Amino acid sequence: ENTVFIKAPLVGVFYEKSEPNTKPYVTIGQKIKKGEVVCLIEAMKMINEVTAPVNGIVKRILIENESLVSFGEMLMEIEEQ
Secondary structure (H helix, E strand, O other): EEEEEEEEEOOOEEEOOOOOOOOOOOOOOOOOOOOOOEEEEEEOEEEEEEOOOOOOEEEEEEEOOOOEEOOOEEEEEEEEO
């Protein structure tokens, strides 16, 4: 199976978009490219970009916007292309 999970690289708050009134970085069904920013995690007032590890299609987003995430927690499911 060609499923890849994007995991949280650190503990912090998950953000699906950069500003409240902007579009999310990714949506379900969207094609993404390796290295593309898919979300942000804020930790200790620092914003960290999380990037796609592979080219693929976003199958599921497993975290609610502005939720606290743990290190290694699965954020998204990607179907590798």
